[in-house]
Amino acid sequence: MNAYLHIPFCTSICNYCDFTSFAGQESKIVAYVDALCSEIEGSSLEGPLQTVYFGGGTPSLLPPEKLEQILKTLEGKAGFNPSVEISMEANPETVDTERLKSYRDLGVNRLSFGAQAFQKEILKKMGRGHEWERVEQATQDARKAGFHNLNLDLMFGLAGQTLEMFQESVTKAASLKPEHLSLYALQVEEGTPLAKQVAEGLKLPSEDEVADEYAWAQTYLAREGFEQYEVSNFSKLRKTCLHNWNIWRGKDYWGFGVGAVGTVGGVRHSHGDDLMDYIRQVNQGGVILQNEFLSDGVRAMEKLMLGLRTQEGVSKAEVEQYAQAYHLSYLDKFNRFLKNGFLSLRDGQYRVTSKGYFVLNGLLEVLVV
Ligand code: SF4
Missing domain, CATH: 3.20.20.70 (Aldolase class I)
Known part of the structure; x- marks a missing residue:
């Protein structure tokens, strides 16, 4: 953890x-x-x-x-x-x-x-x-x-x-x-x-x-x-x-304190951002967390967005899981970016290249909808 x-x-x-x-x-x-x-x-x-x-x-x-x-x-x-x-x-x-x-x-x-x-x-x-x-x-x-x-x-x-x-x-x-x-x-x-x-x-x-x-x-x-x-x-x-x-890499983490966010077991928790309100609510035993249950589709999408930020990249299987959850055809888009040198595909992993990193947000907007 x-x-x-x-x-x-x-x-x-x-x-x-x-x-x-x-x-x-x-x-x-x-x-x-x-x-x-x-x-x-x-x-x-x-x-x-x-x-x-x-x-x-x-x-x-x-x-x-x-x-x-x-x-x-x-x-x-x-x-x-x-x-x-x-x-x-x-x-x-x-x-x-x-x-x-x-x-x-x-x-x-x-x-x-x-x-x-x-x-x-x-x-x-x-x-x-x-x-x-x-x-x-x-x-x-x-x-x-x-x-x-x-x-x-x-x-x-x-x-x-x-x-x-x-x-x-x-x-x-x-x-x-x-x-x-x-x-x-x-x-x-x-x-x-x-x-x-x-x-x-x-x-x-x-x-x-x-x-x-x-x-x-x-x-x-x-x-x-x-x-x-x-x-x-x-x-x-x-x-x-x-x-x-x-x-x-999508591992669970707890967030504690005002404004903190975490995700544990497919549930995202977050805190409000008012300092005194946080202290008061904790002291009174009040509810301080807002919980959001993440669907399989959202989790697959987040895995993709986070994975593409790193040199580990994402596997073809993870991309397929995401595409199935949202009924998308993804191959054309990935192939286009492979051809332009923004992505690489090695050992079944898609990775963003050095050139692709600078336009990462633009890539993600196209690849992940
Ligand atoms: S005010 Fe400056 S030092 Fe403080 S959190 Fe913001 S960026 Fe960081």
Whole structure:
């Protein structure tokens, strides 16, 4: 089993963010962690847990004793597999060696730093609260604290970011020798300050410029020994993120906390995104989960959509299962993309090629209806 824990606190809100996150609410951390632990205890979570993922928000705002409370609750409820992967997202400006050492001692064995970009002016425009020196420092601190599995998140397609600037960010990140890099294209989400700025005329790089950035990174990172195992994820030495990998392969996972989503036994559960409402409802023993039963057709479709994101791809049998569920003929479409070099077919598995990854959403729109 896999578990996702949502920690929704942030020191400030980035202009592009549409995650469930709250700034200036750190005084609620104690009450939130109590509620989170009550939710875990009252759930039907069964272990042992193979992966635990602290996402956010900014999980590295958790004082070590609060992290310990959550991990002890999980251990008491479900237990851990001896080789459990415990990942934590962290913002570079929130950590130092001492804090990271405490996290490591508590069992966290994978860190993911939100680095995003090298240039000060780009980070400022995004509303990020750090400068690159903090990324370098946090990486060094993590090594000193005993972490051997580090990820850096970077973004491209950002306002004011040229190809050269993105190249500088990727090469600086690679020089810090992380085991894993995640590259995310900026998405303009409705209702964010960024969406407002774009509506008011803020210029973003063109689709061609963004494509050039992505293609350059694929080539550069392959040369640096990184394997692209998913549309946005590159790892060295097979240090894939096991938690995400399990989810992309359709494994069950529990989501705990405000805004969290999970899927267990063909039922998708989700939480509302109001922080105080979540704490109140858990404390009152109220209903906090919305459940949705996933039909065989929906499950086959999701398997296809998730599988095509990864280098594992999807089997012909899985595609046929999906096509039967929706009474579709699929061969023509798949053959067209094979011919155009967006897909490959080897050993009975369809996989999206490097060229296909950049237009993945467009491919999925055609292949999966
Ligand atoms: S740090 Fe992450 S979760 Fe927090 S506001 Fe920025 S993008 Fe959102």
